[in-house]
Amino acid sequence: MGCGVQIMSLKLTVDMIPSTSVHINIRNHLTPHQWNKLSKHIAEKSNQTCEICKRVKGEGFTRLHCHEVWDFDFDTATQTLIKLQPLCFECHCVKHMGFSYGEFLIDESQIIDHFLKVNNVDLDGYLQHFKKAAEVYKQRSEVNWEFDFTNVLEMYKEVILTQHEKKIILYKQVYELLKNNRSLTNKDIIAEIGSTYGLNRVIKDVRKDRELERIRKIYE
Numbered sequence: 001m002g003c004g005v006q007i008m009s010l011k012l013t014v015d016m017i018p019s020t021s022v023h024i025n026i027r028n029h030l031t032p033h034q035w036n037k038l039s040k041h042i043a044e045k046s047n048q049t050c051e052i053c054k055r056v057k058g059e060g061f062t063r064l065h066c067h068e069v070w071d072f073d074f075d076t077a078t079q080t081l082i083k084l085q086p087l088c089f090e091c092h093c094v095k096h097m098g099f100s101y102g103e104f105l106i107d108e109s110q111i112i113d114h115f116l117k118v119n120n121v122d123l124d125g126y127l128q129h130f131k132k133a134a135e136v137y138k139q140r141s142e143v144n145w146e147f148d149f150t151n152v153l154e155m156y157k158e159v160i161l162t163q164h165e166k167k168i169i170l171y172k173q174v175y176e177l178l179k180n181n182r183s184l185t186n187k188d189i190i191a192e193i194g195s196t197y198g199l200n201r202v203i204k205d206v207r208k209d210r211e212l213e214r215i216r217k218i219y220e
């Protein structure tokens, strides 16, 4: 058993959501359909493997949870979503320790056991870590956070958006470019936006009719 002193090197840590932002999450930011697509994508990308304890679906859990990893900037009071992490039920419960067993009806000792096993520490190691995590939680709960989901929404826009929404965005991008500089060639536009399926057709449409609203109506 490890001595539990090297808290920073723990594989699985407690990282509680501040009391001031409990109900803020990306799920509420998306439609149920978009959320389903995104969480399914996260699980499939990891080959149904928990990113922390490396267990695979079927080895003690039936589905992967999609955990939100946040960065907390005290200077700007901004809570930024930096990644989505596929986690098994127990690892996810450890992350939200103190809340999870109530919400998921799980025994606290089961979660602590999982923490000890994954981190190879003893109970004292857990208690030391939890004390620190609780201090962090307390500090973070004194702030009314502004939320920033933009990085993750951008990261997964291909997954979240429908074909139709992607097309609308493409039209907007091309429209904005041509609005600012009408002498741009197709090559310039492709270089700016990147090679995207259907882009040539979109450029042609926008060149024919630079009124975005009219173009949008055709597609909506």
Ligand SMILES: [Zn+2]
Pocket: 050, 051, 052, 053, 054, 055, 087, 088, 089, 090, 091, 092
């Ligand atoms: Zn796990």
